[in-house]
Amino acid sequence: MPIEAYLVFDGNCREAVLFYKEVFNTHEPKFMTFGDSPDGPEHMQLPEMKDLIMHTRLVINGTTVMFSDNFPGMEFTVGNNITLAYVSDDAEELKAVYSKLKEGGRVDMELQETFWSKLYGQVTDRFGIQWQLNYGDGNVEM
Numbered sequence: 001m002p003i004e005a006y007l008v009f010d011g012n013c014r015e016a017v018l019f020y021k022e023v024f025n026t027h028e029p030k031f032m033t034f035g036d037s038p039d040g041p042e043h044m045q046l047p048e049m050k051d052l053i054m055h056t057r058l059v060i061n062g063t064t065v066m067f068s069d070n071f072p073g074m075e076f077t078v079g080n081n082i083t084l085a086y087v088s089d090d091a092e093e094l095k096a097v098y099s100k101l102k103e104g105g106r107v108d109m110e111l112q113e114t115f116w117s118k119l120y121g122q123v124t125d126r127f128g129i130q131w132q133l134n135y136g137d138g139n140v141e142m
Contacts, residue, residue, distance in 0.1 A: 013053035
């Protein structure tokens with residue numbers, strides 16, 4: 001599977017995605033908001049997050065680009081708001097990639113089961129590149 005870009009916005013993701021949809025004349029996006037995620041102790045929801053975009057995607061000229069709003073309270077810096085998404089349907093391969101990327105780097109989210117994936121994690125490698133690792137085909141039903 002290809003590595004895909006993941007763009008993060010500071011509360012204006014929906015506006016940006018609809019703009020890119022028009023610019024590139026692509027399909028109507030499906031939006032998953034933070035309010036759509038299941039509530040639970042590990043998924044605390046602040047009222048200001050409810051309508052923010054948790055995940056969406058566009059296929060632009062054959063390439064998938066994924067988008068979300070920044071999680072409230074997390075630092076947001078224009079220029080650092082892009083990550084690379086590594087999606088694999090091989091759990092052992094994903095674990096090996098995660099293990100290698102975290103060497104000398106920083107674990108931002110342990111590789112773990114989430115409501116959308118059996119394995120998902122985030123790592124900033126030793127070169128400062130942020131990676132999202134996801135098990136499966138990356139197509140979340142929204």
